[in-house]
Amino acid sequence: MLRSFSWPILQVKKMVDNNSGGEADNFDWDTEDDLEIDNYAISAPSGLSTPCGEAVLGSAEAGSSGNSPNSKIIDHFVGMGFSREMVAKVVEEKGEENSDLILEALLEYSASTLPSSSNSKLIDHFVGMGFSEEMVVKVVQENGEGNTDSILETLLTYSALETTASVQQNPDSGNCSSDYEGSLLNDFSDFDSFSESEEIMSPSSEEGRKLLHLTKMGYSEAEASVVMERCGPDSTIEELTDFICAAQIAKAADALFPLEDKKPFSNGSSHKKRRNWGYDLLLRKKKLKLEKRFDEDDDAVHLPNPMIGFGVPNEPDQITNRVLPEAALGPPYFYYENVALAPKGVWTTISRFLYDVEPEFVDSKFFCAAARKRGYVHNLPIDNRFPLLPFPPRTIHEAFPLTRKWWPSWDTRTKLNCLQTCIASARLTDKIRKALEDSDGEPPLGIQKFVLEQCRKWNLVWVGRNKVAPLEPDEVEMLLGFPRNHTRGGGISRTDRYKSLGNSFQIDTVAYHFSVLKDKFPGGINLLSLFSGIGGAEVALHQLGIPLKNVVAVEIAELNRNILRSWWEQTNQRGTLTDIQDVQELNGDRLEQLIKNFGGFDLVVGGSPCNNLTGSNRYHRDGLEGKDSALFFDFCRILDLVKCIMNGTKSMII
DNA sequence: CGAAAAATGACGATAGTA
DNA sequence: TACTATCGTCATTTTTCG
Numbered sequence: 205m206l207r208s209f210s211w212p213i214l215q216v217k218k219m220v221d222n223n224s225g226g227e228a229d230n231f232d233w234d235t236e237d238d239l240e241i242d243n244y245a246i247s248a249p250s251g252l253s254t255p256c257g258e259a260v261l262g263s264a265e266a267g268s269s270g271n272s273p274n275s276k277i278i279d280h281f282v283g284m285g286f287s288r289e290m291v292a293k294v295v296e297e298k299g300e301e302n303s304d305l306i307l308e309a310l311l312e313y314s315a316s317t318l319p320s321s322s323n324s325k326l327i328d329h330f331v332g333m334g335f336s337e338e339m340v341v342k343v344v345q346e347n348g349e350g351n352t353d354s355i356l357e358t359l360l361t362y363s364a365l366e367t368t369a370s371v372q373q374n375p376d377s378g379n380c381s382s383d384y385e386g387s388l389l390n391d392f393s394d395f396d397s398f399s400e401s402e403e404i405m406s407p408s409s410e411e412g413r414k415l416l417h418l419t420k421m422g423y424s425e426a427e428a429s430v431v432m433e434r435c436g437p438d439s440t441i442e443e444l445t446d447f448i449c450a451a452q453i454a455k456a457a458d459a460l461f462p463l464e465d466k467k468p469f470s471n472g473s474s475h476k477k478r479r480n481w482g483y484d485l486l487l488r489k490k491k492l493k494l495e496k497r498f499d500e501d502d503d504a505v506h507l508p509n510p511m512i513g514f515g516v517p518n519e520p521d522q523i524t525n526r527v528l529p530e531a532a533l534g535p536p537y538f539y540y541e542n543v544a545l546a547p548k549g550v551w552t553t554i555s556r557f558l559y560d561v562e563p564e565f566v567d568s569k570f571f572c573a574a575a576r577k578r579g580y581v582h583n584l585p586i587d588n589r590f591p592l593l594p595f596p597p598r599t600i601h602e603a604f605p606l607t608r609k610w611w612p613s614w615d616t617r618t619k620l621n622c623l624q625t626c627i628a629s630a631r632l633t634d635k636i637r638k639a640l641e642d643s644d645g646e647p648p649l650g651i652q653k654f655v656l657e658q659c660r661k662w663n664l665v666w667v668g669r670n671k672v673a674p675l676e677p678d679e680v681e682m683l684l685g686f687p688r689n690h691t692r693g694g695g696i697s698r699t700d701r702y703k704s705l706g707n708s709f710q711i712d713t714v715a716y717h718f719s720v721l722k723d724k725f726p727g728g729i730n731l732l733s734l735f736s737g738i739g740g741a742e743v744a745l746h747q748l749g750i751p752l753k754n755v756v757a758v759e760i761a762e763l764n765r766n767i768l769r770s771w772w773e774q775t776n777q778r779g780t781l782t783d784i785q786d787v788q789e790l791n792g793d794r795l796e797q798l799i800k801n802f803g804g805f806d807l808v809v810g811g812s813p814c815n816n817l818t819g820s821n822r823y824h825r826d827g828l829e830g831k832d833s834a835l836f837f838d839f840c841r842i843l844d845l846v847k848c849i850m851n852g853t854k855s856m857i858i
Numbered sequence: 859c860g861a862a863a864a865a866t867g868a869c870g871a872t873a874g875t876a
Numbered sequence: 877t878a879c880t881a882t883c884g885t886c887a888t889t890t891t892t893c894g
Binding site for chain 2: 509630700819
Binding site: 737811822 | 880
């Protein structure tokens with residue numbers, strides 16, 4: 205509820221900053237000069253072509269209709285959807301000077317009265333925010349009037365689509381469209397081939413094919429059909445995905461605006477700059493693509509070799525200081541993780557969405573006996589890190605001494621490969637055994653090559669004469685740094701243990717990065733753990749001896765929530781663990797409540813789904829737009845909400 | 859016996875490095 | 877150019893459970 209009412213706050217700010225607001229539709233999408241973008245953001249904030257562009261105009265007009273300052277103020281708030289009586293009353297109580305207080309009071313009153321309001325009142329409310337009545341009625345019907353949050357979500361999406369569409373179709377935008385479309389071909393070329401193969405299987409109507417294609421890409425049918433309507437029947441998949449992509453970026457960014465502007469009359473420059481974030485990003489993305497066309501992708505993220513990030517224990521070449529972009533500075537600290545070997549461009553996008561922080565790529569083979577190439581984007585200090593002690597075994601032989609007896613000399617592996625979610629079948633290991641038994645002594649080179657290839661692929665170890673086997677679940681736990689039997693019990697199957705473990709952090713690696721927090725939070729920390737899985741972040745902090753005060757863990761899988769809860773109880777944690785099922789539940793309201801309860805999060809951690817990024821996925825390696833990996837944008841959304849709410853809370857306290 | 863859960867086996871492409 | 881690594885998905889079979 206609060207969130208839906210937060211929107212108008214932005215309008216007030218815009219209105220106060222600049223009352224003209226008429227340039228929204230003429231936003232220059234062809235601009236490639238960052239300086240110009242920044243200037244634009246600072247000098248003409250009302251010109252942002254946000255999805256609520258209409259709302260801005262609407263309220264500005266409403267505002268200018270009044271004469272005396274008093275009625276003007278009242279009109280402003282009425283324009284946001286508050287009732288005139290309520291506004292008048294509040295203005296009288298709080299005085300017309302302090303809009304902060306007025307808004308606070310209005311929000312409070314509305315929160316208590318709206319739930320009982322009628323359907324038409326709800327519609328009026330959203331119409332008051334600047335959405336067209338037609339659209340609101342439709343969306344309320346679709347979503348049901350109970351869920352104001354999803355109504356707002358949908359409205360924002362539709363509005364974003366309209367805005368981007370009108371900008372794209374604006375003939376005044378010069379050569380923008382041709383460049384833009386051309387550059388997009390690169391990005392969606394993999395989708396292209398996908399669609400061609402799909403065509404054979406479902407040769408229905410062209411429109412149906414596109415719809416199917418878009419929905420397969422993970423977009424809702426509503427999104428897909430709206431976009432197709434906007435783009436016309438001749439639109440290509442590239443154009444369609446472009447619209448949706450832009451809308452999603454806009455959506456992710458816009459979800460943050462309201463609370464960002466909780467201090468309606470502050471004018472910090474970074475504050476204003478941030479508001480342009482999603483669009484700024486869109487432009488940068490475009491710029492990046494253009495650069496790519498000229499073979500100048502300086503912006504492309506490249507993996508370090510050796511993959512030691514800013515440094516690992518016992519290795520030279522430590523980097524102990526770096527300059528973070530201003531927007532990235534805490535509080536809170538944040539820590540995002542995903543697979544390093546993602547499709548091209550993914551890490552560039554991730555970095556840009558996380559305040560342009562340079563990712564730290566680290567292979568966990570420097571911490572344990574198994575490789576794990578991961579990228580981490582975080583704003584933690586990087587000096588005076590220390591590792592967890594004792595060091596875990598860092599070679600296969602140290603980790604599994606019993607295998608030494610059976611390890612053939614021609615298997616030269618000293619480290620295991622990445623621990624994944626599936627293991628080799630018994631049939632494969634048996635096939636290997638038979639292949640080896642045919643020859644006594646040294647097997648032929650061909651056999652050696654085959655066996656070694658399979659061993660690398662499936663992380664097999666030698667457990668007997670000519671006998672290889674996959675790792676046991678508890679061995680995987682050990683390699684990843686979890687306590688033994690961490691994932692055992694509670695009715696979890698063997699298969700699911702592998703799956704949960706395969707999706708987890710390597711504790712020693714993460715703990716090394718977290719170690720800098722120990723001095724800073726001697727009394728313990730409040731942790732927001734998104735996609736928490738089996739609790740890698742929690743375990744790492746615990747091992748470091750950093751007390752966990754309040755932990756909010758968001759995890760979709762019940763089995764994983766049970767594992768974390770069980771660990772929490774086993775280790776006699778003093779703090780409180782709140783678990784939430786879905787990141788989508790975590791809206792502004794919920795976060796505000798949580799943050800109010802214990803004064804803010806010190807650390808926000810999350811490794812969003814990698815299944816659409818990893819090379820192991822043969823079917824849906826769709827990148828960040830993939831069905832599951834797109835949840836990355838929820839990480840951004842939530843992180844930014846936390847940032848905004850905490851800054852807002854702080855300013856109210858001070 | 860039948861449903862549900864668990865285990866099994868077949869299935870390449872991409873992107874980086876030497 | 878050749879070589880290597882990769883937090884996986886799907887359909888089917890087998891086992892478990894009531």
